[in-house]
Amino acid sequence: MNLEKRRAFFEQLKANNSHPETELEYSSPFELLIAVLLSAQATDVSVNKGTRKLFKIANTPQTLIELGEEGVKPYIQHIGLFNSKGRHIQETCRLLLEKHQGEVPQNREALEALPGVGRKTANVILNTAFGQPTIAVDTHIFRVSNRTGLAPGKDVVKVEEQLLKRVPKEFLQDAHHWLILHGRYTCKARNPECAQCIVEPLCSFKQKTGKGKVRGDI
DSSP: OOHHHHHHHHHHHHHHOSSOOOSSOOSSHHHHHHHHHHHTTSOHHHHHHHHHHHHHHOOSHHHHHHHHHHHHHHHHTTSTTHHHHHHHHHHHHHHHHHHHTTOOOSSHHHHHTSTTOOHHHHHHIIIIITOOOOOOOOHHHHHHHHHHSSSOOSSHHHHHHHHHHHSOGGGHHHHHHHHHHHHHHTSOSSSOOGGGOTTGGGOOOTTOOSSSOOSSOO
16 A cells, blocks of 8 residues: 555545544543553453443552452453453552552553553553554554555564554554554454445455455454
8 A cells, every 4th residue: 555545544534533532431541551451352341341330449559459459350350361450450550659659651661561561552551641653553453454455564563563654644643543443343354344444445455345254354
């Protein structure tokens, strides 16, 4: 996909949704961090179901530590891997208090030093909470980037590198959310809705369909 097509691609996404946002519910960088930690291998819907109640009781490192691992469990036990996530939350809260005065750090190295926080989670926090032009490549963004020809790559790091080079600068801040939402609701893995896709004319996918399923989880 050349520069002209890439620019048109994001102009279409912007015209359809000028202010894209995460579907995770939060009111502070710390709440977002906890929500993203819980969202690994889980849906945003399931995370929001738990955090709506949890954050009313405890929404700071100190209050979550006081609630304790067992106290957190009733709010997150419907979420996959809730036991390990509960431990990571407690460990993260302790480190935030010990090393960062209870605040979420605004740099990648410090974020990735927190339990359960990898590159993708760090990118989400840097982008969504702190307005940095990062792109967290999840399964949706990986699929859309390869399928459309926007930023092909064999692994998530390569796709991230390609996106940072190929997304026009004026669209970088919001590209993360546009691509996730497009992959989640239109460019689906097994049944992409090509007939309703606003960027279909710009897409290089060879198995375009609006009627049936496509093979694989590309």
